Amino acid sequence: MGGTAVSALWSNAVEMGRVAGINMAGGRVRYEGFLSVLNASDIAGIPFISAGVVNDEAGRYEVYSVRDGENYRKVLFDGERLVGFLLRGGTNRAGILTHLIKNRRQAGKLKTKVIEGMLHYGHFLKAIY
Numbered sequence: 834m835g836g837t838a839v840s841a842l843w844s845n846a847v848e849m850g851r852v853a854g855i856n857m858a859g860g861r862v863r864y865e866g867f868l869s870v871l872n873a874s875d876i877a878g879i880p881f882i883s884a885g886v887v888n889d890e891a892g893r894y895e896v897y898s899v900r901d902g903e904n905y906r907k908v909l910f911d912g913e914r915l916v917g918f919l920l921r922g923g924t925n926r927a928g929i930l931t932h933l934i935k936n937r938r939q940a941g942k943l944k945t946k947v948i949e950g951m952l953h954y955g956h957f958l959k960a961i962y
Contacts, residue, residue, distance in 0.1 A: 873927075879903055882927045885917030885934045897948045906950050913939040915947060926952060 852864040873882040886909050889896055894916060898907040904922030908915060908930070915933045920926075929952055933940065946952040 873924075879922055880924045881919070881921040882924045883917070883919040884927070884931050885909070885915075887917050887919045899950070908947055910940070910944065913941060913944060915940055923950070926950065929954065 849864055852862050855862045872884075874880070886894060887907065889909060894909040894911055896907065896909050898905070902922070905919070906921075906923070907919040909917040914937060915930060917934065918927070918930045920930075930947070932938070933947070940947050943952055943956055946956060
């Protein structure tokens with residue numbers, strides 16, 4: 834994380850095009866990037882989504898994973914910061930996790946909620962974040 838990477842994601846291309854168009858029209862906008870690694874699909878009727886770092890061969894990150902039937906969740910942290918996740922089956926909270934990675938937010942007191950898959954938008958309304 835933090836280095837350069839080639840990303841062939843459509844969502845990144847759209848954002849780069851938007852920024853380029855604004856700048857060509859005389860505006861001054863900087864491309865802030867998004868996620869260089871993001872994937873979502875459905876295999877054999879089971880949805881999955883992954884973002885950020887999903888493999889840690891070097892042992893650099895804290896890795897937490899839970900398997901429950903066809904559902905699988907894996908989250909990777911660098912200290913208090915979520916750096917990646919892989920969800921198979923239950924993918925309904927992927928947007929929140931993507932937000933944490935993209936904005937480099939510290940999980941703080943909510944780290945356990947992220948690990949357990951219990952983080953929801955209501956937590957962002959509380960002062961504990």
